[in-house]
Amino acid sequence: MTLHFPREEFAARLERLKARMREEKLDALLLFAQESMYWLTGYDTFGYCFFQSLVVKADGSMALLTRAADLRQARLTSTIENILVWVDRSNADPSMDLKNLLVDMDLLGCRLGIEYDTHGMTGRTARLIDNQLVSFGELIDASTIVSDLRLIKSEAEIRHIERAALLADDALEAALPLVAAGADEAAILAALQGAVLAGGGDYPANNFIIGSGEEALLCRYKSGRRILQAQDQLTLEWAGVSAHYHAAMMRTVLIGEPGPRHMELYDACTATLQDMEARLKPGHTFGEIFDALARSLDEAGMTRHRLNVCGYSLGARFAPSWMEHQLFMAGNPQAILPNMSLFLHVIILDSERNAAMTLGQSYLTTDAGPRSLSRHGVDLLRR
Missing domain, CATH: 3.40.350.10 (Creatinase/prolidase N-terminal domain)
Known part of the structure; x- marks a missing residue:
């Protein structure tokens, strides 16, 4: 058995x-x-x-x-x-x-x-x-x-979540060296998924997201691959998976010299993520996390470019989505409690200037505050 x-x-x-x-x-x-x-x-x-x-x-x-x-x-x-x-x-x-x-x-x-x-x-x-x-x-x-x-995880579940997070980090480290001008998205995607499977993990509940150029502004998977250009942007969303438990990550990687708009978007992302993390602890609700994102990005003039959800609960999930029912969205009264595994993301999609910037990290909640499950920080990724 x-x-x-x-x-x-x-x-x-x-x-x-x-x-x-x-x-x-x-x-x-x-x-x-x-x-x-x-x-x-x-x-x-x-x-x-x-x-x-x-x-x-x-x-x-x-x-x-x-x-x-x-x-x-x-x-x-x-x-x-x-x-x-x-x-x-x-x-x-x-x-x-x-x-x-x-x-x-x-x-x-x-x-x-x-x-x-x-x-x-x-x-x-x-x-x-x-x-x-x-x-x-x-x-x-x-x-x-x-x-x-299922929102509150047991110690046994947390061990699988931590294993999934380790695999997500491994996947990033396998894929990032391949990101360069002239690289094929197919090789990058294969490295992401291959690292998870080679590490003993599972298939994810939904497809990994990969998109460059104008497709970097997509936050869903689509069929078809592209060759990276000398000046480009690459959005990735993936997850490590252990016994169906997911730990998701999201990043936009810049190829070539970053322009001022990308730097502006990155600064807004990092400041917003810090505001969200400060509230990711008992005493706050899922709705308050979204309020922090909306306030931060709206003050930065990003209202038109943000989404209406900024993350969700994670756990053991099956296709077609690794998203749980509880979302970080306006008005959600769900209380944040210890031992929840949660994914926060800041996604800014500026279609007018064809510029994308994303940051996404998985956390375990504690009484003292959130513990990032990744060994990687949120520094700007440039190739």
Whole structure:
């Protein structure tokens, strides 16, 4: 069996979940988020892109409904003992199998929490489930219950996060020597990803971001590669990954002699990141971190060039995104607490002058303040 945590760790997580279910007066929770299943049991698969659900009763008993291709996956990677398979066939409706499972688990007429807000729950799946269960019991949107529990990391989780951060640093050191005029983005990208895999890490939950020239102003992955020019800019966003736990980093590297606009943007980035770091501790909220960014960049005249989010919680995530639910955005009341792993980024994209500058770093929160998880500072990277 392949488990990344001791069974005692999973048992403690289940107790935390049961306590939260009692608070919400839930008789059972229907999990559809792969992150939730992984956190609770170790179950590791990409089969969540098809229909599957882990049913957790208030007494802690569990049953997984999945496809035949994931039966052995669940047996090998999880603590789940009760695994049922729905049969792939034309016009199959696995929501009926789920309803029958809930009957067998004596949950008819009960209060059922359902994870709707997840990539494992398509619109079609939601409609099928609602149609099957609308008169079966009381349905509650419980999308954030496990997600909220996952915000605070255990010591065992922190060890994986620190390992992921080490791999992120290794990736930067492997890729940076390749950045020069005439370099192919493909070689730089291969060095980033190769360092993580060679170090024993995993694939990331979303593609690494690489873009130069005008594409340095993109903060999403796109297909296609470019050759770096003598005067250029290269934006990179990547993550080290250990047992699906992510530690992200982001930088814009300047090739050639920096112009005054790039230096102006870099100075704004560093000053803003310092303002955000000063508030990244208990006693503040996620919304206050964004307020610090908005105030700093607005005062620097960068309002048109900033984004409306400046980071998010990190953890064990699956495709298509390593971003957690909790974002640093205006009005988010989520309190910053010790032992959160968080990613702060300052992204300035000046389309008028075709100039980009980004800084992104992962942190572990403590009572005293944030601890950067990277051994690298935020000095301007020039090649």
